[in-house]
Amino acid sequence: MTIAVKKRLVSSEEYSLKCPNPMTPEYITIHNTANDASAANEISYMTGNSESTSYHFAVDDKEVIQGIPLDRNAWHSGDGTNGTGNRKSIGVEICYSKSGGARYRAAEALAIKFVAQLLKERGWGVDKIRKHQDWNGKYCPHRILSEGRWDQVKAAIAAELERLGGKKAPKPPTKTETKTSGATYTVKKGDALSVIAQKNGVSMATLQRLNGIKNPNFIKVGQVLKLTGSASSSSGKKKSSYTLPSGVFKVTSPLTKGTAVKQIQTALAALYYYPDKGAKNNGIDGYYGPKTANAVKRFQSMYGLPADGIYGPKTKAKIEALLK
Numbered sequence: 001m002t003i004a005v006k007k008r009l010v011s012s013e014e015y016s017l018k019c020p021n022p023m024t025p026e027y028i029t030i031h032n033t034a035n036d037a038s039a040a041n042e043i044s045y046m047t048g049n050s051e052s053t054s055y056h057f058a059v060d061d062k063e064v065i066q067g068i069p070l071d072r073n074a075w076h077s078g079d080g081t082n083g084t085g086n087r088k089s090i091g092v093e094i095c096y097s098k099s100g101g102a103r104y105r106a107a108e109a110l111a112i113k114f115v116a117q118l119l120k121e122r123g124w125g126v127d128k129i130r131k132h133q134d135w136n137g138k139y140c141p142h143r144i145l146s147e148g149r150w151d152q153v154k155a156a157i158a159a160e161l162e163r164l165g166g167k168k169a170p171k172p173p174t175k176t177e178t179k180t181s182g183a184t185y186t187v188k189k190g191d192a193l194s195v196i197a198q199k200n201g202v203s204m205a206t207l208q209r210l211n212g213i214k215n216p217n218f219i220k221v222g223q224v225l226k227l228t229g230s231a232s233s234s235s236g237k238k239k240s241s242y243t244l245p246s247g248v249f250k251v252t253s254p255l256t257k258g259t260a261v262k263q264i265q266t267a268l269a270a271l272y273y274y275p276d277k278g279a280k281n282n283g284i285d286g287y288y289g290p291k292t293a294n295a296v297k298r299f300q301s302m303y304g305l306p307a308d309g310i311y312g313p314k315t316k317a318k319i320e321a322l323l324k
Contacts, residue, residue: 003114006065008040010047010054018047018054019072025122027089028115029077029130030153031055032097032141039095043067055091057114061106064114078136085135090118097143104143105301112153116160125167126158147298148273187223196225208270242267242323249288249311256288264311265292267319273299 010018033042042058043065054074058065068074070090077085094111096104119128131150132140144150158169185196196207210226213219244267245260265284273295283291293309301307303318 003064003110003117005057006063008043008047008065008067009069010067014047015072017050017052019068019074021073021087023071023073023087025070025088025090027084027128027130028118028124029085029089029091029132029135030111030115030141030144031076031091031093031132032143033058033093033095034098034142036096036098036103039063039065042093042095055093057091058093058095059107059111059114060095061103061110064110077132078138083135085130085132089130089135092118094141094143097141100143105298105307108144108153112156113160116157116164116166119157119161120164120166123167126154126161126169129154129157148271149298185225185227187219187221187225191219191221242270242320244316244320246313246316250309251289251293257286259286261288261292262286264288265295267323268292268295268299271299271319271322 037045039058039060040063042060046054046058047067052075054068055076056066056068056070056074058067068091073087074091075086076091076093077083077089079085092111092115094104095107097107115129119125122128131145132138133145139145141150144153162168187196207213207225207227219225243263245263247260249256249261249264262284265286269284288311296311296315297307297309299305299319300309300315305314305318
C-alpha cells in the first residue's frame, strides 16, 4: 500500500530563503528532530519562520507531510551552500525523537517504509541513503546513533524495499575472506564498526578483541584497526562467541543480577542495543533493571517480537541468530 503524502509546501515567495536552488536529487538524508513535535507542527514551523533551515519531509507516527518540493534543494545537512547534502539530497525528519518511546518507534517504522517507497520510486538502492552525520559530522540522527541502530535501520529499509519489488541490496559473501594478521584499516568519517567488519571479512567479536574496543559505537576517525580472519566452512556458518543464558529475565524487586545478566547485556551491546556513553565497560553491570529492559524492548520492537522488555526463549533465539 502506497504511503500518502500530505503537501504543506512553503510559499513560492519564500523560495529564496528556504529552497533557492533547482535540484535533481541523488541521495536521501535521514534526521532525528530535536523535539517532540508532530509532523504537522514541524512543517508548519519550518515553512513559517524566518530562518533558512529547511527539509523536504517530516514523518510522525501517523503521517508524512511535505514542506519543500523535490525539485528544490533544502538547507538540512549543514555542509555549506554548495555541499552535496544540502544541494543534492532529500531531507527526511523523523519526529518525536527527543523523548523516544512508543510514538517515536511508530514514527521511525513509518519513516522506514516511506524512505523505501522513495527509493523504489526512483529506482535507487539503499546505497543512496545517508545520515546527517555523513555530510558535516553532526551527531544526527541522534536517537538512532545513540542507540547504535544505524545499520539496523538501513537493513530494515532494504528489507522493505525488497518487499516493494525495488532494487535489492547486495548479499554478503557466503564465505569469510581470509585476512593476514598484519592487515589494517583506517577508520573514515561515517564508518560503523559493523560495516568495517563486513567489508573486511572479520567478525565483530574478533575486530573488537584485536583492537581492545569496548564500545563499538565510539571508534574514532583516523584510528587504525588491526584486521584478521579465518576461512569459514563452505556453508558460511560461524560459531557465536557469545554465551546466552536460558530462562526468563525481567525487572524485579530486588533487581535480578549476576553473570547471566552480564551475558545478556554483552550480547545486546554487540548488536548496538546497549550503549551507555561514558560508562565503564559500556554500562554492563550485571543488573537487570530498566536500562536493560529498555534495550531488550528496543531489540524486540525491531525484530517483530512482543516489545515487553522481558528476555525469554524467543528473544534469546533471535539474538543468537544475529550473532552467528
